[in-house]
Amino acid sequence: DVLLSDRVNSIKPSPTLAVTNRAAELRAEGKDIIGLGAGEPDFDTPDHIKNAAIEALNNGFTKYTAVDGTPGLKKAIINKFQNENGLSYQANQILVSCGGKQSFFNLSLALLNEGDEVIIPAPYWVSYPDMVLVADGKPVIITTTQEQRFKITPEQLEEAITPRTRLVVLNSPSNPTGVAYSLSELKALGEVLAKYPDVLIATDDMYEHIRFNDEPFVNILNACPNLYDRTIVLNGVSKAFSMTGWRIGYAAGPAKLIGAMKKIQSQSTSNPTSISQVASQAALEGGNDCVKDMVIAFKERHNYVVAALNDIKGVECIPADGTFYAFPSFQHVIDNDDRFNNDIELAEFLLGEAGVALVPGSAFGAAGNMRLSFATSMDVLKDAIARIKKALES
Numbered sequence: 001d002v003l004l005s006d007r008v009n010s011i012k013p014s015p016t017l018a019v020t021n022r023a024a025e026l027r028a029e030g031k032d033i034i035g036l037g038a039g040e041p042d043f044d045t046p047d048h049i050k051n052a053a054i055e056a057l058n059n060g061f062t063k064y065t066a067v068d069g070t071p072g073l074k075k076a077i078i079n080k081f082q083n084e085n086g087l088s089y090q091a092n093q094i095l096v097s098c099g100g101k102q103s104f105f106n107l108s109l110a111l112l113n114e115g116d117e118v119i120i121p122a123p124y125w126v127s128y129p130d131m132v133l134v135a136d137g138k139p140v141i142i143t144t145t146q147e148q149r150f151k152i153t154p155e156q157l158e159e160a161i162t163p164r165t166r167l168v169v170l171n172s173p174s175n176p177t178g179v180a181y182s183l184s185e186l187k188a189l190g191e192v193l194a195k196y197p198d199v200l201i202a203t204d205d206m207y208e209h210i211r212f213n214d215e216p217f218v219n220i221l222n223a224c225p226n227l228y229d230r231t232i233v234l235n236g237v238s239k240a241f242s243m244t245g246w247r248i249g250y251a252a253g254p255a256k257l258i259g260a261m262k263k264i265q266s267q268s269t270s271n272p273t274s275i276s277q278v279a280s281q282a283a284l285e286g287g288n289d290c291v292k293d294m295v296i297a298f299k300e301r302h303n304y305v306v307a308a309l310n311d312i313k314g315v316e317c318i319p320a321d322g323t324f325y326a327f328p329s330f331q332h333v334i335d336n337d338d339r340f341n342n343d344i345e346l347a348e349f350l351l352g353e354a355g356v357a358l359v360p361g362s363a364f365g366a367a368g369n370m371r372l373s374f375a376t377s378m379d380v381l382k383d384a385i386a387r388i389k390k391a392l393e394s
């Protein structure tokens, strides 16, 4: 038997991918399964982006590139930050990676020593705690309630900070809750962070463009420019431009930290894929009209899904500010139904009885809730929610 590392034994495979795989298995057995587990837009990558990649391929742009990204893509990222976020960066402050996931992975490995603490508000993107663990760090989870709209308070943040805290992770709009922090909420968190100059901040802006109101997007640096020297901004093209398979994410921050992340990347994946970088440059330079069309569809589905979920006895779903996720509480349903005892058993029940795949909230550090992805058509969503309602209320 092969003895594996403590490192790999300390983590679990991504539960969202596991749900998607389980749904695929059942489908292969001939079952009629609706998968609402996946975390990716259902739209095709826009044509102008695909065409840029095809052209690059035909032009033989198929070799290694610079580890930290092509000069053209890095320039497009610098311009994006300047024009869309009012943030100024030099080329040595930007690192392009194989997806937003690798950006955070690089960050964890470049920053953390054994036992260093990373504050992660729950509900969280499933991968943060595991990536911290891989880097021998210690995830420190702040739990939130639906009543506080799943957002941490300044008091909670202050309470979680210790002399070992290295990093605080903010993700707004959030996967899985869809809620976003307001400028004043970020300012209040920034006032706490100002008191702890050794603590770094990661703001994961992956869902920046998928928002349902017309207010401008804000992150912690817009609220607190004084945190610039210790904030790392994470973003990417995966969700905004429906490019999950192209694997391009990027990070911007202090040159020293970005340089360290680049060193890690140089010894793992080297550069991100050459033709994906050309496609991502086309995405960032091609304007956001294609994104707007997708957001209109997401918003319409969001409004339907939230109302329809609240219409199921015992289910409570708060409206989201963005993303393509709803994160309803099924706690009352679980408490009052003998057929399942917790959200994991409920997920299995819904897969078996309703043929609908949802991800249990405990995967995101919030037992009792379920994540439903509405990155699928209205017809499918209507069918799925009708099935859930029928299975639970029968």
Ligand code: PLP
Pocket (backbone or CB within 6 Å): 039, 098, 099, 100, 101, 102, 125, 171, 174, 175, 204, 206, 236, 237, 238, 244, 247, 248, 249
């Ligand atoms: N950050 C958040 C909050 C996410 O939800 C995801 C994907 O699910 C990512 C980062 C990583 O995206 P990718 O690695 O596909 O670019």
